Amino acid sequence: MTQLTDLGIAAIRDGVAKGDFTATEVATAFNAAVAAAQPALNAFIVTTPEKALEAAAKVDADRAAGKALGTMAGVPIGMKDLFATHGTQTTAASKILEGFKPQYESTVSQKLWDAGAGMLGKLNLDQFAMGSSNETSAFGNVISPWRRPNDTAPLAPGGSSGGSSSAVAARIAPAATGTDTGGSIRQPAAFTGISGIKPTYGRCSRWGVVAFASSLDQAGPMARDVTDCAIMLEAMAGFDPKDSTSLNLSVPEWTAGLNADMKGKKVGIPREYRLDGMDADVAKSWDDGIAWLKDAGAEIVEISLPHTKYALPTYYIIAPAEASSNLARYDGVRYGLRDLPDGAGLQDMYAATRAAGFGPEVKRRIMIGTYVLSAGFYDAYYTQAQKVRTLIARDFTEAFQQVDVILVPTAPSSAFALGEKSADPLEMYLNDVFSVPASLAGLPAMSVPAGLDRNGLPLGLQVIGKAFDEQGVLNASLALEQRAQFSARPAKWW
Template identity: 80%
Template sequence: MTNELTNLGVKAIRDGVASGTFTAREVAEAFNAAVADAASLNAFIVTTPDHALAAADSVDAARARGEALGTMAGVPIGMKDLFATHGVQTTAASHILEGFKPQYESTVSQNLWDAGAGMLGKLNLDQFAMGSSNETSYFGNVISPWKKAGSNAAMSPGGSSGGSSTAVAARIAPAATGTDTGGSIRQPAAFTGICGIKPTYGRCSRWGVVAFASSLDQAGPMARSVEDCAIMLEAMAGFDPKDATSLDLPVPGWEAALSADLRGKKVGIPREYRMDGTDEEILASWEQGKAWLRDAGAEIVDVSLPHTKYALPAYYIVAPAEASSNLARYDGVRYGLRDLPDGAGLQDMYAATREAGLGDEVKRRILMGTYVLSAGFYDAYYTQAQKVRTLVSRDFTEAFAQCDVILAPTTPTASFPLGDKTDDPLAMYLNDVFAVPASLAGLPAMSVPALLNSDGLPLGLQLVGKAFDEQSVLDAGLAIQQRAGFVAKPEKWW
């Protein structure tokens, strides 16, 4: 029964608990056991089996009383360790926050608990969400459950939400929260053969989420199907007066409105996304994606996003600049790590604490951000990058005058072995080349698994929609999902 339960997704668990096919406690116990059995994947920084069981018991009791159940009732999930959880360590995978237990709950996690979900634990990630391979965590690398055919090399689960993608792909969580600043939901989803959606900027509250780049960060769900993402996103989203960037809009009924019938819809294919260095099998999967959407009734049209080539450089100016500002608060004074050498003054304590507490990639981005914000360089770099961001956003507006949704690859390559790109930060940054433009424009974007490449590794397709139109993204994703019939899962080796 345990294996059967851990193979179920969000919708199947929710409906099974509601109908009495099994209890929420049985589900929680099955996933708690799966989490404990998969410690070698290093997906979790902290496990919280008691939290999962308590939430399950609450759901079972409510059902016994005949009460209406929440939309996530009985579903235990993984929580990316970027979301503040009351009384449970929240570290952003950094030594500087090790041992920090917030006395408050993030809005997104509270929304999920209110909907009946339980927490299996806090998921590992790239430190402060800075990374594309999950190799920058203070708590060690997350390992993908997938293996390249004929190789035993440990593979990257993508980043920064690598713990989330590994947990869902390995069937040790039916779903997980992720955050996406420049592709950190979509890229790991593509690497591990699962679904993940970054909603419109402001759709999910950022309150209680450790900040990386405040004008880009957005929370979203990661799950094994489009339907499960729709259910979970409904629970996560909503207006929050505590977040000044929160959208004061009602949450649509995405699950109920799901439709794979795309007749009358136009799908745009951006010609600028055929970039040098993109894997040929990725390009082939893109062609297959067009055929699937055409079969669903959509008309395929060419569109242009002329400023695409400037998006990645602009992102790597804007995001580090905001990180430099946001991470200034980690100074050893109020919470987290404090390194105070003998006879040290305040400035010495700041320096020693940040030197000991922050990883190399975080320091690199803080230095980049501080440089582009400094006197004499602000206008040359940061101001210019903001202008490019406006142009990228305008490109999408003009493209969406001709189509309803855009289809593109999620990543330029499939997953790669851990260690392959750590010595070349620029090669690592190029992983986000297809994901960053939608982030700069604040648009909803989703990765859906398409097929396996010749090495037996998953490839993902990306769908980008108009602002506030998650429905079109989910519908197109459902159309691909139904036609791709992607049911591949990693062989258990852990």
């Protein structure tokens, strides 16, 4: 018999609805898997087995009472610890928020609970979602369940949603929430052989999500496959009057609309993404993807996104600038860490608290952001970056006059080992080279597993769509998924 922990969202939900197993059985199985894997993978900052069981019990009771069940009924999920959860510690993986128990629930997590999901725990991440390897968490590195052959070196699960990717890939959660600022859903999904979609900016409410860079942050699902992502995104998305940037649109029935037939669709291949010295396996998987979409009936069109090379530097001005301001609220006055040296005044307390509470990468980005906004530099850096951002978005707008979706690799390599890139911040930043442009343009983008590289590690392909066209993205991703036939999974070593 298949283990319950091998099942994804649709299978669990349908099984619970049919009575093949109870939600409580599912929650119990995943709670056990989480507990067993936690010492090795460190995917969670806190686990909440009681919350998973409580939600499951309600689903089982509702089913017994013949009540209608939600679209995520009986599915226990991992919640990235960037989403505020009422009464459950929410830290953004930072010491500065250690012990913080929000007296409110984020809109997205509330929607998931309303849909019948339960919470296995709060997932580890890069501190304040700043990182690409989950090495900046104050609560320890997350370890990928994947390993290179005959090598026990711990690999990065990607970041910032590294706890999410590790947990889903390790089958200790059927799905998890992620957030994506410059690739934090897609890159970890690619590194761990799972699927993840960042919807159009504004689809998912940011209310109650610890902010990193407001104009870029978007929540999205990370799950085993495209269908599960569609189901979960439907549950997460929706207009929220509490978020000024929320899109006042109804949520399309993406799951019902799934269709892998690409006949009549045009797929853009941007030449600027074919970098000199591109990893051969990454290049090959991209070619595979092109062939698969062609096979699905799509027409392949070479396109140009001329400002692509400026996306990363643009991102590394805008995101730190916004972050430097967004993180000013962590000052030790109203919540979180307070470091009050003897005889310290208010301003000393701020400086001591923030020095003790923020990790090195967070400090680095706050410093960059503070500098680029400071008097005399604002126009040269920030205004210039926002203008280039306009050009980057315009590149996409023009490309989408010719094509329906764009296909590119998700990341320039497969997962690297922990410590391999953490010494040089710039080298780490370059990991986001393929994911950042869509973030800057606010476009929906999804990563799906494409295959394994020479090291036996997963590679992801990324589909970028027009604003509001999550359906197009999901459909092309489904076409890739069906042809990639990705069935590899990490051997259980923990």
